[in-house]
Amino acid sequence: MMPYEEALSIVLSHCPILPTEKVCLLDALGRVLAEDVISEEDRPSFDNSAMDGYAVHWEDIKDAPVELLVVGELPAGAEETFELPRGCAVKIFTGAPIPKGATAVVPVEYTEAKNGKVLIKEAFKEGANIRRKGEELKAGEIVLQKGTILRHYEIGLLASLNKVQVEVSRRPRVAVLSTGDEIKDLGETITKPSQIRTSNGYTLMAGISLVGGEPHYLGIVPDEPDKLKKALSQLEDYDVFITTGGVSAGERDYIKTLVEEVGVKVHFHKVRIKPAKPILFGTYKEGKGLFFGIPGNPVSCAMAFDLIVKPALLKMQSAKDYMPKTLWAKLKRDFSRRDPERREFVRAVLSLEGQQLVCDYSPKLQSHMLTSYVGANCYMVVREGVKELKGGELVEVVLF
Numbered sequence: 160m161m162p163y164e165e166a167l168s169i170v171l172s173h174c175p176i177l178p179t180e181k182v183c184l185l186d187a188l189g190r191v192l193a194e195d196v197i198s199e200e201d202r203p204s205f206d207n208s209a210m211d212g213y214a215v216h217w218e219d220i221k222d223a224p225v226e227l228l229v230v231g232e233l234p235a236g237a238e239e240t241f242e243l244p245r246g247c248a249v250k251i252f253t254g255a256p257i258p259k260g261a262t263a264v265v266p267v268e269y270t271e272a273k274n275g276k277v278l279i280k281e282a283f284k285e286g287a288n289i290r291r292k293g294e295e296l297k298a299g300e301i302v303l304q305k306g307t308i309l310r311h312y313e314i315g316l317l318a319s320l321n322k323v324q325v326e327v328s329r330r331p332r333v334a335v336l337s338t339g340d341e342i343k344d345l346g347e348t349i350t351k352p353s354q355i356r357t358s359n360g361y362t363l364m365a366g367i368s369l370v371g372g373e374p375h376y377l378g379i380v381p382d383e384p385d386k387l388k389k390a391l392s393q394l395e396d397y398d399v400f401i402t403t404g405g406v407s408a409g410e411r412d413y414i415k416t417l418v419e420e421v422g423v424k425v426h427f428h429k430v431r432i433k434p435a436k437p438i439l440f441g442t443y444k445e446g447k448g449l450f451f452g453i454p455g456n457p458v459s460c461a462m463a464f465d466l467i468v469k470p471a472l473l474k475m476q477s478a479k480d481y482m483p484k485t486l487w488a489k490l491k492r493d494f495s496r497r498d499p500e501r502r503e504f505v506r507a508v509l510s511l512e513g514q515q516l517v518c519d520y521s522p523k524l525q526s527h528m529l530t531s532y533v534g535a536n537c538y539m540v541v542r543e544g545v546k547e548l549k550g551g552e553l554v555e556v557v558l559f
């Protein structure tokens with residue numbers, strides 16, 4: 160069976176690069192920036208106050224306490240039209256321009272106003288509480304690089320640069336097809352105890368949206384070759400096609416045979432990981448389309464998405480940062496397993512205890528138990544050949 164790294168590297172080496180498009184700023188959330196964004200001006204664009212207080216000549220207050228004459232008031236948005244005379248202070252508000260000559264701002268808490276004068280109670284350093292022109296950005300500087308995944312922080316930053324529209328990679332169009340006679344969709348009546356309410360299609364669609372993809376739900380198809388083949392024949396309409404279920408060893412697991420019949424070139428089937436072992440990967444449309452046959456168990460489905468499909472969707476959008484992130488933490492309790500053949504990705508909670516990152520795994524870990532994700536924020540990695548891990552040991556952790 161193929162090791163995880165090899166499987167992921169095969170998938171990543173087949174990712175086609177999607178074209179780019181211009182979208183309105185808010186539609187860029189979760190998408191990948193396709194241009195270097197440059198600041199057109201210095202930021203801040205003028206020296207301004209970081210505090211509500213009094214702008215002063217630093218030399219006048221260096222031996223505080225001292226009393227100064229108040230010669231005016233500068234709210235945010237005011238024009239700095241005058242020069243501050245020596246021995247005087249001007250009342251100033253956060254964000255207001257610093258008047259010429261002023262070299263420090265004393266916060267209001269360190270002052271006492273009386274009869275047109277102000278008592279400065281403590282000395283401050285030269286330049287204190289002044290935000291300097293250009294200290295954050297210089298005109299012409301690259302603010303955000305091509306390949307950045309746009310979160311709410313970057314959206315705000317782009318807004319501050321007056322970017323009404325931004326160039327991003329086109330969303331991958333991803334088809335999601337669930338398979339299985341026993342699977343019922345939301346709202347459908349369960350008529351027999353052996354029927355199962357779907358989760359996989361929704362796990363996948365939500366995950367696809369979160370990483371900038373455009374999910375297309377093709378519903379649930381029973382384990383009947385004709386119906387499955389008909390659904391699979393829509394491959395060409397999508398950049399990525401994902402099925403869940405019917406991909407392991409059972410007689411009614413038709414996916415592998417059928418995808419080959421509809422022209423998918425299979426690159427691997429079965430990876431040495433737990434869960435999601437029977438995952439299948441192939442390409443179609445002369446390499447322009449990616450096919451993932453994901454196992455039906457709900458945990459296998461979520462985990463295969465996180466560790467194999469998600470990096471691919473990000474890479475197709477030219478994201479710089481598409482690989483899962485690993486760190487090390489101290490294991491809270493012993494962990495053991497019977498069969499150490501596969502690399503296991505165990506749902507776990509990473510937290511900080513004092514100065515130490517600690518990791519504790521979910522109590523119910525079988526691959527049909529989607530509840531093992533509740534509260535979890537990482538996978539604890541149990542490498543091939545490892546049967547047990549001791550509490551207190553450092554363990555490898557992959558962040559969600």
Ligand SMILES: Nc1nc2c(c(=O)[nH]1)N[C@H]1C(S)=C(S)[C@@H](COP(=O)(O)OP(=O)(O)OC[C@H]3O[C@@H](n4cnc5c(N)ncnc54)[C@H](O)[C@@H]3O)O[C@H]1N2
Pocket residue numbers: 337338339341342355356357358359360403404405406407408409412434435436437453454455456457459526527
């Ligand atoms: N003889 C063997 N049996 C199995 C093997 C094996 O190597 N030899 N592998 C096991 C492993 S590992 C996995 S994982 C599963 C995956 O099987 P399939 O991908 O063929 O999936 P199904 O059999 O169709 O379903 C598995 C399980 O998941 C439930 N399911 C399916 N679709 C959904 C959905 N949309 N939402 C929620 N739950 C779903 C389904 O009811 C089954 O319980 O195979 C093992 N067997």
Ligand code: MOO
Pocket residue numbers: 432433434435436437454456458459526
């Ligand atoms: O691959 Mo499966 O290990 O039961 O989820």
